[in-house]
Amino acid sequence: MVSHRSTKGASKARRDHINHEIKNMRALLPITLEDQERLSYLHSMAVICTYIKKSVLFQGKFSYFLNVLTNMKD
Structure with missing residues:
Protein backbone atom coordinates (compact mmCIF):
# COMPACT_ATOMS: atom_id res chain seq x y z
CA MET A 1 0.00 0.00 0.00
CA VAL A 2 1.34 3.39 -1.06
CA SER A 3 0.99 6.19 1.43
CA HIS A 4 0.14 9.58 -0.06
CA ARG A 5 1.46 12.51 1.88
CA SER A 6 -0.75 15.52 2.11
CA THR A 7 0.45 18.54 0.17
CA LYS A 8 -2.07 20.80 1.86
CA GLY A 9 0.57 22.35 4.11
CA ALA A 10 3.02 22.88 1.26
CA SER A 11 0.32 24.43 -0.93
CA LYS A 12 -0.68 26.82 1.83
CA ALA A 13 2.95 27.79 2.38
CA ARG A 14 3.36 28.53 -1.35
CA ARG A 15 0.15 30.61 -1.41
CA ASP A 16 1.26 32.53 1.68
CA HIS A 17 4.64 33.22 0.11
CA ASP A 35 -5.96 52.40 -3.14
CA GLN A 36 -3.42 49.65 -2.51
CA GLU A 37 -5.61 48.08 0.16
CA ARG A 38 -8.65 48.08 -2.13
CA LEU A 39 -6.89 46.01 -4.79
CA SER A 40 -7.49 42.27 -4.79
CA TYR A 41 -4.46 40.06 -5.42
CA LEU A 42 -5.55 39.56 -9.03
CA HIS A 43 -6.02 43.28 -9.62
CA SER A 44 -2.74 43.97 -7.84
CA MET A 45 -0.90 41.68 -10.25
CA ALA A 46 -2.59 43.33 -13.23
CA VAL A 47 -1.59 46.82 -12.04
CA ILE A 48 1.94 45.70 -11.15
CA CYS A 49 2.41 44.12 -14.60
CA THR A 50 1.07 47.23 -16.33
CA TYR A 51 3.35 49.47 -14.26
CA ILE A 52 6.40 47.35 -15.11
CA LYS A 53 5.54 47.24 -18.81
CA LYS A 54 5.10 51.01 -18.97
CA SER A 55 8.28 51.60 -16.98
CA VAL A 56 10.26 49.44 -19.38
CA LEU A 57 8.64 51.08 -22.39
CA PHE A 58 9.32 54.61 -21.18
CA GLN A 59 12.83 53.70 -20.04
CA GLY A 60 13.54 52.35 -23.51
CA LYS A 61 12.18 55.48 -25.18
CA PHE A 62 14.12 57.69 -22.78
CA SER A 63 17.32 55.78 -23.54
CA TYR A 64 16.60 56.12 -27.28
CA PHE A 65 16.19 59.90 -27.01
CA LEU A 66 19.37 60.18 -24.92
CA ASN A 67 21.25 58.28 -27.63
CA VAL A 68 19.80 60.57 -30.32
CA LEU A 69 20.80 63.67 -28.36
CA THR A 70 24.26 62.28 -27.67
CA ASN A 71 24.81 61.48 -31.36
CA MET A 72 23.66 64.98 -32.37
CA LYS A 73 26.56 66.52 -30.42
CA ASP A 74 29.14 64.62 -32.49
Missing part, protein backbone atom coordinates in the same frame (compact mmCIF):
# COMPACT_ATOMS: atom_id res chain seq x y z
CA ILE A 18 3.06 34.41 -3.17
CA ASN A 19 0.59 36.64 -1.29
CA HIS A 20 3.45 38.12 0.76
CA GLU A 21 5.39 38.95 -2.41
CA ILE A 22 2.31 40.51 -4.02
CA LYS A 23 1.89 42.72 -0.95
CA ASN A 24 5.55 43.75 -1.20
CA MET A 25 5.22 44.65 -4.88
CA ARG A 26 1.91 46.43 -4.30
CA ALA A 27 3.61 48.60 -1.67
CA LEU A 28 6.03 49.81 -4.36
CA LEU A 29 3.27 51.11 -6.63
CA PRO A 30 2.93 54.91 -6.84
CA ILE A 31 -0.64 54.88 -5.52
CA THR A 32 -2.10 55.75 -2.15
CA LEU A 33 -2.17 53.22 0.66
CA GLU A 34 -5.97 53.34 0.55
Whole structure:
Protein backbone atom coordinates (compact mmCIF):
# COMPACT_ATOMS: atom_id res chain seq x y z
CA MET A 1 0.00 0.00 0.00
CA VAL A 2 1.34 3.39 -1.06
CA SER A 3 0.99 6.19 1.43
CA HIS A 4 0.14 9.58 -0.06
CA ARG A 5 1.46 12.51 1.88
CA SER A 6 -0.75 15.52 2.11
CA THR A 7 0.45 18.54 0.17
CA LYS A 8 -2.07 20.80 1.86
CA GLY A 9 0.57 22.35 4.11
CA ALA A 10 3.02 22.88 1.26
CA SER A 11 0.32 24.43 -0.93
CA LYS A 12 -0.68 26.82 1.83
CA ALA A 13 2.95 27.79 2.38
CA ARG A 14 3.36 28.53 -1.35
CA ARG A 15 0.15 30.61 -1.41
CA ASP A 16 1.26 32.53 1.68
CA HIS A 17 4.64 33.22 0.11
CA ILE A 18 3.06 34.41 -3.17
CA ASN A 19 0.59 36.64 -1.29
CA HIS A 20 3.45 38.12 0.76
CA GLU A 21 5.39 38.95 -2.41
CA ILE A 22 2.31 40.51 -4.02
CA LYS A 23 1.89 42.72 -0.95
CA ASN A 24 5.55 43.75 -1.20
CA MET A 25 5.22 44.65 -4.88
CA ARG A 26 1.91 46.43 -4.30
CA ALA A 27 3.61 48.60 -1.67
CA LEU A 28 6.03 49.81 -4.36
CA LEU A 29 3.27 51.11 -6.63
CA PRO A 30 2.93 54.91 -6.84
CA ILE A 31 -0.64 54.88 -5.52
CA THR A 32 -2.10 55.75 -2.15
CA LEU A 33 -2.17 53.22 0.66
CA GLU A 34 -5.97 53.34 0.55
CA ASP A 35 -5.96 52.40 -3.14
CA GLN A 36 -3.42 49.65 -2.51
CA GLU A 37 -5.61 48.08 0.16
CA ARG A 38 -8.65 48.08 -2.13
CA LEU A 39 -6.89 46.01 -4.79
CA SER A 40 -7.49 42.27 -4.79
CA TYR A 41 -4.46 40.06 -5.42
CA LEU A 42 -5.55 39.56 -9.03
CA HIS A 43 -6.02 43.28 -9.62
CA SER A 44 -2.74 43.97 -7.84
CA MET A 45 -0.90 41.68 -10.25
CA ALA A 46 -2.59 43.33 -13.23
CA VAL A 47 -1.59 46.82 -12.04
CA ILE A 48 1.94 45.70 -11.15
CA CYS A 49 2.41 44.12 -14.60
CA THR A 50 1.07 47.23 -16.33
CA TYR A 51 3.35 49.47 -14.26
CA ILE A 52 6.40 47.35 -15.11
CA LYS A 53 5.54 47.24 -18.81
CA LYS A 54 5.10 51.01 -18.97
CA SER A 55 8.28 51.60 -16.98
CA VAL A 56 10.26 49.44 -19.38
CA LEU A 57 8.64 51.08 -22.39
CA PHE A 58 9.32 54.61 -21.18
CA GLN A 59 12.83 53.70 -20.04
CA GLY A 60 13.54 52.35 -23.51
CA LYS A 61 12.18 55.48 -25.18
CA PHE A 62 14.12 57.69 -22.78
CA SER A 63 17.32 55.78 -23.54
CA TYR A 64 16.60 56.12 -27.28
CA PHE A 65 16.19 59.90 -27.01
CA LEU A 66 19.37 60.18 -24.92
CA ASN A 67 21.25 58.28 -27.63
CA VAL A 68 19.80 60.57 -30.32
CA LEU A 69 20.80 63.67 -28.36
CA THR A 70 24.26 62.28 -27.67
CA ASN A 71 24.81 61.48 -31.36
CA MET A 72 23.66 64.98 -32.37
CA LYS A 73 26.56 66.52 -30.42
CA ASP A 74 29.14 64.62 -32.49
